[in-house]
Amino acid sequence: MSIDAGQPSKRPRDENFPVASLVLSREHRDAVLAFYGFARTADDIADAPELGAAEKLTRLDALEQALVAGDTDIPEAARLHAVETRHEAGLSQARDLLRAFRQDVVKARYHDWAELIDYCRLSANPVGRFLLAVHGERGSAHGPADALCTALQILNHLQDCRKDREHLGRIYIPIRWMLGAGSEKAFFEPSHTGMRRDVFDAMLDRVDALIDQAQSLPEHLQSRRLRAQSIATIALARRLSGRLRQADPVLERIQVSKADIGMAFLQGVRGTVRAPSSSDRHVTAAVVRRSGSSFRLGMQSLGPERRRAIHAVYAFCRAVDDIADGAAPASEKRAFLREWRRELDRLHRAPETPIGRELARASTLFKLPVEECHALLDGMETDSADRVRLAGDYELGLYGRRVAGSVGALSIRIFGVPSAHDFALNLGRTLQLVNILRDVDEDAACERVYIPLSRLAQLGLQDAPAVTLVADPRFARVCETLAGEARAGFADADAALARLDRRALKPAILMMENYRRVLDRLQARGWGVRQGRLRLSAADRLHLITRAMRPA
Known part of the structure; x- marks a missing residue:
């Protein structure tokens, strides 16, 4: 034949x-x-x-x-x-x-x-x-x-x-x-x-x-x-x-x-x-480099081992965030996040990914609480839903604790200041409030609304398609209230820093100042007039670079 x-x-x-x-x-x-x-x-x-x-x-x-x-x-x-x-x-x-x-x-x-x-x-x-x-x-x-x-x-x-x-x-x-x-x-x-x-x-x-x-x-x-x-x-x-x-x-x-x-x-x-030579650290460093994140300035201020560890944490955060924000179906996103849970379970045995191996190394060197990585995954599961709504302030607080507080809790151990745990959690919540305010329209396009429905209901706003909610003039009033809470959060962070090692916390301080400037620009623009995602100016970035070059 x-x-x-x-x-x-x-x-x-x-x-x-x-x-x-x-x-x-x-x-x-x-x-x-x-x-x-x-x-x-x-x-x-x-x-x-x-x-x-x-x-x-x-x-x-x-x-x-x-x-x-x-x-x-x-x-x-x-x-x-x-x-x-x-x-x-x-x-x-x-x-x-x-x-x-x-x-x-x-x-x-x-x-x-x-x-x-x-x-x-x-x-x-x-x-x-x-x-x-x-x-x-x-x-x-x-x-x-x-x-x-x-x-x-x-x-x-x-x-x-x-x-x-x-x-x-x-x-x-x-x-x-x-x-x-x-x-x-x-x-x-x-x-x-x-x-x-x-x-x-x-x-x-x-x-x-x-x-x-x-x-x-x-x-x-x-x-x-x-x-x-x-x-x-x-x-x-x-x-x-x-x-x-x-x-x-x-x-x-x-x-x-x-x-x-x-x-x-x-x-x-x-x-x-x-x-x-070992390629794993190059993989995580490349993730940071490609991200263009302003947090890179803070990372560069760290010594080699601490910088390598924070690269691992950042690369993990970037990987799971990309899953949650990507165009895959919600069930697929949850499956990919479950793969990461299995990788976390393998950290002290035989992780299979370069990020996992770098995270395992950082965890051993700096006694990182792996449960914080699982908490971040919990937050990413919230973001992976086809439609996101938070019922009340408790849900908002829990979400912020998972997606931002977890990162802070991991980072301050790498910085060598575990005593700053409460500072990290409070700052994480504040930064997340700024994220929510900055990304209102971007999130709405994905059918996500992070401002609690209970707060909207107080002004007579009932749940509706996300783009309808954020276009309502009453939505701007809720944003103003949330911005006031973010301002108070920054003030609390400033007070806490007076009792902490500012030099060791320099990366966190740079991140905080970056977000404080974002909040300033958001408030100057106004909550009822939003024209795409706000980005910092060249002068803002120069200010942050100058801060990064100075001792804390």
């Missing part, structure tokens, strides 16, 4: 990422090319437009039988069978790939993120496992290699989403994520760029987390050549993720450039001449 699907649709050089780059030895490159040739043959069968589903499955079965037997009538199967004989690698990984290709024949949609990840375990991860096995690498490399392969697969799915839908009838963007547009058809409507952008960015947040997990891969590799290829591949994955954030793959083809490939290759080569 013929299993030929025609000429291969792609060659190794047509792929986004290195397949059998010249940094690999000739022996290993030949093995990788044999694996690639077999996989391309199977992929072309699964994608062949002229074949029906039954015929595709029959040909894939025949291809598997040829692989197991080493049938010389099927050269792609015979070559990979020879690799299995020589390296004890190729057969099991190729059979997993065949399961994925059979799935492509019969399954064209994925309900949620978990289903997509399960597919990637078959369609992508075996490629990395094969490379590791051929090079005789250790099992410790499996986790980061799987993360990298899954990230690469999803990047390709995003990159090819229009082509896959039009030519293959397949979509790898989870159905539930697309329903934010109302339907699959609406999601792919060219004019719906804003809504589609939110979904792509939420998916890329998950991809970037996978790339972060993959960042430690070179540290686990004994082969310098494979290490070079892994470094180059990680660099290209980051580059493609960045390009996908800047443009819409439904409207245009997005890919890495030759310059990107050249730079990644040079990074890989550099990786062969120096021993790999």
Whole structure:
């Protein structure tokens, strides 16, 4: 029986990422090319437009039988069978790939993120496992290699989403994520760029987390050549993720450039001449750097170990906040937050993410109360709901304690001032009040209202769509009251600082002054005239930089 699907649709050089780059030895490159040739043959069968589903499955079965037997009538199967004989690698990984290709024949949609990840375990991860096995690498490399392969697969799915839908009838963007547009058809409507952008960015947040997990891969590799290829591949994955954030793959083809490939290759080569170092602290530092947060000024005033620890806390906060604010369905957000709870439970055993490992290190050095991390997750679960309303002042206080007080309680231990616990909780609540006032319209667009319904009811305002509530003139009066409470909170913080070590608390003081200026600007603008999110001026930022350079 013929299993030929025609000429291969792609060659190794047509792929986004290195397949059998010249940094690999000739022996290993030949093995990788044999694996690639077999996989391309199977992929072309699964994608062949002229074949029906039954015929595709029959040909894939025949291809598997040829692989197991080493049938010389099927050269792609015979070559990979020879690799299995020589390296004890190729057969099991190729059979997993065949399961994925059979799935492509019969399954064209994925309900949620978990289903997509399960597919990637078959369609992508075996490629990395094969490379590791051929090079005789250790099992410790499996986790980061799987993360990298899954990230690469999803990047390709995003990159090819229009082509896959039009030519293959397949979509790898989870159905539930697309329903934010109302339907699959609406999601792919060219004019719906804003809504589609939110979904792509939420998916890329998950991809970037996978790339972060993959960042430690070179540290686990004994082969310098494979290490070079892994470094180059990680660099290209980051580059493609960045390009996908800047443009819409439904409207245009997005890919890495030759310059990107050249730079990644040079990074890989550099990786062969120096021993790999721990990448985890670089991951958390990069999160802080990308954030542009004004809190960075305070972090820079800390010594190396304290700064590294606060980076870990900030990166954790950023990761879970991005989940809560992203465009994933509420149930998916809760699932992602549960993953973080499991990671927190592993902190003192074997955390699986770079942020988790850095958080574990900080927890050990500075005796961080991990229950505060769980409290933050409780607050993020509130934010993850499709609709957020707080009934009364108790709920407002509890929410502020969870999302802001927890961060303060962790931070003051890193600063070395555990006696400032009450100060941290009170300041956290004050800063959160400012956040609420600053983000009224932004939150309303997400159907979130954090000013308690009980306060609105006192002025005759009943619950309604968020944009209706915040547009009512009476809403401004409630904002004024909340602003007065924030002012009182800053005054209490000033009084408390008179009894505390101001030098050690300098990062908190800088944060406090930043938010105090935000409140000043909000009050100067007025609560009834809001024109987008308020941002500090260059003069404000210069003032904060000057404060940061002075002793506390």
